[in-house]
Amino acid sequence: xxxxxxxxxxxxxxxxxxxxxxxxxxxxxxxxxxxxxxxxxxxxxxxxxxxxxxxxxxxxxxxxxxxxxxxxxxxxxxxxxxxxxxxxxxxxxxxxxxxxxxxxxxxxxxxxxxxxxxxxxxxxxxxxxxxxxxxxxxxxxxxxxxxxxxxxx
Amino acid sequence: xxxxxxxxxxxxxxxxxxxxxxxxxxxxxxxxxxxxxxxxxxxxxxxxxxxxxxxxxxxxxxxxxxxxxxxxxxxxxxxxxxxxxxxxxxxxxxxxxxxxxxxxxxxxxxxxxxxxxxxxxxxxxxxxxxxxxxxxxxxxxxxxxxxxxxxxx
DNA sequence: TGACATTCCGTGTTATAACACGTATTATCC
DNA sequence: GGATAATACGTGTTATAACACGGAATGTCA
Numbered sequence: 001x002x003x004x005x006x007x008x009x010x011x012x013x014x015x016x017x018x019x020x021x022x023x024x025x026x027x028x029x030x031x032x033x034x035x036x037x038x039x040x041x042x043x044x045x046x047x048x049x050x051x052x053x054x055x056x057x058x059x060x061x062x063x064x065x066x067x068x069x070x071x072x073x074x075x076x077x078x079x080x081x082x083x084x085x086x087x088x089x090x091x092x093x094x095x096x097x098x099x100x101x102x103x104x105x106x107x108x109x110x111x112x113x114x115x116x117x118x119x120x121x122x123x124x125x126x127x128x129x130x131x132x133x134x135x136x137x138x139x140x141x142x143x144x145x146x147x148x149x150x151x152x153x
Numbered sequence: 154x155x156x157x158x159x160x161x162x163x164x165x166x167x168x169x170x171x172x173x174x175x176x177x178x179x180x181x182x183x184x185x186x187x188x189x190x191x192x193x194x195x196x197x198x199x200x201x202x203x204x205x206x207x208x209x210x211x212x213x214x215x216x217x218x219x220x221x222x223x224x225x226x227x228x229x230x231x232x233x234x235x236x237x238x239x240x241x242x243x244x245x246x247x248x249x250x251x252x253x254x255x256x257x258x259x260x261x262x263x264x265x266x267x268x269x270x271x272x273x274x275x276x277x278x279x280x281x282x283x284x285x286x287x288x289x290x291x292x293x294x295x296x297x298x299x300x301x302x303x304x305x306x
Numbered sequence: 307t308g309a310c311a312t313t314c315c316g317t318g319t320t321a322t323a324a325c326a327c328g329t330a331t332t333a334t335c336c
Numbered sequence: 337g338g339a340t341a342a343t344a345c346g347t348g349t350t351a352t353a354a355c356a357c358g359g360a361a362t363g364t365c366a
Contacts, residue, residue, distance in 0.1 A: 004302055005298075005302065008305070009226050009227075009228065010222075010225065010226050011212055011226070016275070016279060017279060017282065017283070018286075018291060018294040018295065018298070019279075019282035019283050019285065019286040019294065020278075020279065020282045021294075021298055022282075022286055022289075022294050022297055022298055023186055023190075023282050023285065023286075024228065025297070025298050025301040025302065026179060026182055026183050026186060026301065027183055027186070027187070027228050027229070028228050028301075028305065029179055029183075029301045029304055029305055030179050030180055030182075030183035031228060031229040031230065032305055033176055033179060033180070033304075034180070035230060037176075059164055059165060069163075072163065073162050073163050073164070074162075075162065075177065075180050075181050075184060076180070076184040077184065077188060122169070125173075126169060126170060126172075126173065129170065129172035129173045129175075129176050130170070130172050132172065132176065132304065133171075133172040133175055133176075133304055135303045135304060135306050136175075136300065136303055136304060138171060140300055140303070141171040141172065141174075141175050142171065143296065143300060144175055144178070144297070144300040144301070144304070145158075145171070145174055145175055145178050147289065147293055147296060147297040147300070148178040148179065148181075148182045148297070149157055149158065149178065150288045150289055150293070151182055151186075151285065151286055151288060151289060151297070152161070152181065152182055152185055153288050
């Protein structure tokens with residue numbers, strides 16, 4: 001029997017409702033998973049937000065994306081993408097150039113260094129994810145994904 | 154058919170593995186749920202971390218808890234609990250007093266105002282949680298909780 | 307075409323998170 | 337009992353998040 005959330009959080013009273021317990025379970029699980037990923041990124045001096053930007057830009061291939069397109073593809077809300085990109089540009093991971101078609105936009109692409117870094121992280125990331133979910137078989141993983149998708153409605 | 158994570162994040166390529174998709178699903182769901190809760194807390198000038206401290210302290214009854222006990226009961230890692238408590242003390246939500254048994258410890262309890270605030274939030278929080286998970290029935294909620302518990306190992 | 311609204315982006319500022327370190331108190335061990 | 341280690345907490349500092357605002361470019365509509 002795996003220890004449940006109440007003992008994890010040293011909580012004495014039962015949860016008010018299943019929905020409440022589900023919320024806390026999602027939040028607690030996310031925190032643990034994120035900690036593992038962040039430890040993996042730390043030696044590369046990457047934050048999770050920066051890593052997500054790298055993956056988003058890799059998905060855009062050489063065409064690149066403007067700031068708001070990047071923002072909309074990020075997993076968590078991020079109201080200050082400009083300065084996030086500032087730091088990544090200073091680190092030589094991305095390259096920004098003002099768009100010629102719409103001069104309001106700024107197109108962002110990966111540098112060779114950025115591309116190499118995100119590629120290099122694929123294998124350890126995959127290993128970490130497998131490790132994190134090793135307790136669940138394929139059927140259970142699919143079920144978990146389906147239930148979360150359903151919750152997001 | 155609910156839209157899946159790839160379309161949510163406007164991602165074109167399939168996920169590398171089920172474990173990877175599960176991680177992103179948990180992260181994305183947590184972000185959405187958290188946004189809803191934070192919107193609810195905002196009018197009360199409470200951050201989610203502060204609200205969690207209020208609930209932890211309510212769970213401790215009148216005995217109170219020292220800083221590290223609070224930290225260990227929080228859902229997400231929080232390395233700067235001292236100043237989090239500073240702000241809550243300044244807002245009149247908590248009360249701190251140095252322990253007499255172990256003078257290294259500082260015992261923290263809810264003020265009447267803090268207790269009233271957290272009690273007052275129970276009903277809207279419950280409604281929000283029910284709303285967030287309204288797509289799932291009791292069996293599915295239990296299944297989700299079980300799978301997340303299993304993942305946390 | 308000109309006024310107005312909208313979109314895209316950056317920035318000033320404040321608040322908070324994160325990390326490392328220091329001090330006071332207690333526990334441990336000889 | 338005294339030196340040493342361990343624990344609990346706070347703080348100095350830097351980095352990042354969050355919010356609101358403003359300027360530049362584009363779209364809209366009379």
